[in-house]
Amino acid sequence: MLPGIRGVGKTTLLYQAYYYLLNEKHILPNQIIYLSCDDLNNIVDCNIREIVDIYLNNQFNTQLRLLDKEIFLLIDESQYDKNWSMSGKIIYDRSEKIFMVFTGSSALNLEYNADAARRRFKRVVTPLNxxxxxxxxxxxxxxxxxxxxxxxxxxxxxxxxxxxxxxxxxxxxxxxxxxxxxxxxxxxxxxxxxxxRKINFRRLSTNIVDMIEKVVNTDMVAIKNFTFENQTNSNRILRYLALQNAGDLSQNNLAKYLKTSQANVKNILDILEKTHLIFSIEAYGTSSKQYEKNQKILFCNK
Structure with missing residues (x-):
């Protein structure tokens, strides 16, 4: 699993993996599938499991349990299939011949899914240092x-x-x-x-703002019990962080600023961290020292 925010190069990594398998490992083209759930979802509701079944039947006249060839399944924007994790679980359990890579710009969807927890190896794709x-x-x-x-x-x-x-x-x-x-x-x-690349910085700024809005207004809203009030609080927290010097963040002060509970602030920060928009750094030292001191909260690209 390769979760990460939009624009960090996950799709490029999948293309590179595709050409690596094809040109350096000499895997036959019909044994490598690249699938963009985003593109497919524009045509029909994306169903990864169904696509794999059709592919195996058409290419090899077989099914998952009887597959005797090694297949590489590269799935981009997997969150557009709401049941991507269940599909991955079923494929994983029924065949040892399929190697799967899932990416997701909606990193939160990949982070929260319980079906993938036992079987996954996760590598977060972060912005470049x-x-x-x-x-x-x-x-x-x-x-x-x-x-x-x-x-x-x-x-x-x-x-x-x-x-x-x-x-x-x-x-x-x-x-x-x-x-x-x-x-x-x-x-x-x-x-x-x-x-x-040489780019238009005004356009890049707009793209970054649009990406943040999509995470807060679409990805986070999809979480059960995430209210409209907390959607507003999330935006206010991000603006608050943007206007502060990097350093310790008092959740108590932030709760007073938002006029909400400290527990609610902690919950919002936890969800924001799972979207990979922000990350936290614990105080260095013993567990008691970490508990006493405030965390440092930083944006993902710092």
Whole structure:
């Protein structure tokens, strides 16, 4: 399962997997299925299980239990089939010959589904960190700098961090393709792969806002017992976070600001984190210290 917010490259990953299997592993084309539930849903109600049954019958004149060939099933935007998880469960239980990858822009749908819990291996697709951004945009990578920063933070080792920072600065200065506003643009718009291309930043801003609205107004509303009041509270929380300096967030103060209970705030933050719009960082130390101190709440692209 590859949950993640829109625009982080899940569809591209599936295409890359398709061509990898086809060209490098020499899997026959009829043993690889790429399926976009979004596109299919525009024609007819998407039903993954039914599609797989039809495919196996047409291509191999067989059914799930009798399948003797290895099949790769790459399913994009799986949330458009409301029963995607049950379909995956049935396919998984009836045949060991089918390898399945599910992606979902409605990450919440993939996070909350109980049918997939025991059988799944989940890898969240996150926005790019700056090193990944440089690799994609300029074909430049300095893995040593990232490792040295971790050592600096955890162990206080300064020399390697200074060495690799100077090395990176020198390399980027000498890279004629490097845009010296690149760091500012990355901070403003986050680690979306589209930043690797020349784009209209006004349009990108609009797309990001539209994506957030779709998550709050569509994905979160689909959750049982999620009220219109909490939909409004979710939008207010996101605006509140956007206007604050990054740091500790007092759920008690936020509850007073929203005029709701602290338990309700905790519930909304938990759901927002499952959509991958935000993430939380616990205080470093013992469990008692983590309980006493407020969490840090950050947006997904920071």
């Amino acid at each position: 700056y090193n990944e951004h440089l690799k994609l945009k300029y074909d430049y990578s300095n893995i040593n700098l990232g490792n040295s920063l971790v050592s600096l933070i955890l162990n206080g080792e300064e020399q390697n961090a200074i060495k690799y920072e100077n090395e990176m600065n020198r390399d980027l200065i000498n890279n004629i393709k490097y845009n010296f506003n690149d760091w500012d643009e990355y901070l403003k718009y986050g680690g979306f792969p589209i930043l690797a």
